Amino acid sequence: MELTRLISVLFFLLVITVGSSASPQHWRKKRVREPCKKLVFYFHDIIYNGHNSKNATSAIVGTPAWGNRTILAGQNHFGDLVVFDDPITLDNNLHSPPVGRAQGFYVYDKKEIFTAWLGFSFVFNSTHHRGSINFAGADPLMNKTRDISVIGGTGDFFMTRGVATLSTDAFEGEVYFRLRADINLFECW
Amino acid sequence: MELTRLISVLFFLLVITVGSSASPQHWRKKRVREPCKKLVFYFHDIIYNGHNSKNATSAIVGTPAWGNRTILAGQNHFGDLVVFDDPITLDNNLHSPPVGRAQGFYVYDKKEIFTAWLGFSFVFNSTHHRGSINFAGADPLMNKTRDISVIGGTGDFFMTRGVATLSTDAFEGEVYFRLRADINLFECW
């Protein structure tokens, strides 16, 4: 009797197991929104304005017809395309030792308010991290926090995917800003 | 006797189950090409031409040496880089209430025919959808339909991936065009 009940239980468990393994639909539902890795960094952008070529970490390289490349254009900088190579630090101090570089571009893409589209990488080559994390997405700057996509990675971040939450940590005129990036990776290999 | 046969069956099922769980190779083969979500949107692009600053939703911000920023360049616009903030609608009417904005850039990248490379986001902030879908890929404009990649998403579209099929729904001179985007998501979290 005991034996028969035990076998019944086993069979029931088996059916559940086989079912869940065979159905990718089901598998999708099982994915949890727990990050497999969490990282926090700051990066610092100093835009070239015609007078700061020594310190500048970024430059305007495309503008609309009404713009120029040493002053961000009117209409919320719509159309200005900026290339950057910004130091990444572990805290919010521009002068802390950089642990990597944020490299890529952003483009202001709305006339009515400040908003941008970003394509860039965090490039690490230190004892802490080696490899790169690649990002893309919309950055509505006026929101306190903005989510962009982690679209891939290499080295220590091989094949990773996730979401990075950006927030503006400081903003000084139109020359310097500092972003905080809370990176949550949900696919780790 | 019955019992022994039952146990044999159980064991056989177990072997299959354990086998299929342990092999990522096998797992790959099980993926189905059924979208977990399907969406259809239209977006509307009005390029700045020097006279339409009020209505324009996009502007040329980069050109080759032989181009300028108020007229799309010769040689199939090769090298023209356009930044856009286009309204997204549910039907093909430019004047329908927008449900979001398509924001990013495209660049014409071939001298012999019209073709472009796109990096952009659909940004939603309404009762229907909240969040963003990020896209990248080649857009050979002369083909009736063109597939680009959904490379990530945030909010309602957290971590999504898929394919978007673009088709040119209208094309008026070199100022207005309307694209239809059939978005098929194959990874939903």
Place this chain on the structure above:
Amino acid sequence: MELTRLISVLFFLLVITVGSSASPQHWRKKRVREPCKKLVFYFHDIIYNGHNSKNATSAIVGTPAWGNRTILAGQNHFGDLVVFDDPITLDNNLHSPPVGRAQGFYVYDKKEIFTAWLGFSFVFNSTHHRGSINFAGADPLMNKTRDISVIGGTGDFFMTRGVATLSTDAFEGEVYFRLRADINLFECW
């Protein structure tokens, strides 16, 4: 006795199986770093310099304030944005029959050394391959090999992800370079 032991073993296996299926954490660890597809291509970039409009496959379309669009800018070309439509070949001969086109853009993004950020696609439309592979990432040109991300694909490369290792196979002045791309795909549908 025998029967009881067999059932115990079965139960033990079941627990393992159920456990491993239910835990996405565990599933993550099982992923193997074996590519599901390996591809090698070469692509050839001839930058427009004001005199080679017939042969050029790329052009500078954005520059910093101190640059122009027929000569790559000083400071390691920082800020130069280049649009390209390069032939892809199976070997390192520029004159081999192209099997596809590499289309997109790169932007030099560092003042101190040569490094770039790339967003582009391999577009195939032949008997060998039909579809596209989309790439994004940082390209520190002075390294012998550089890894960028495969962020998606269409057609034969539907939904693919992976890593491409780029190496500079030839470099002639500031007009021609040839890259070798070793593409390793780790997600195949």
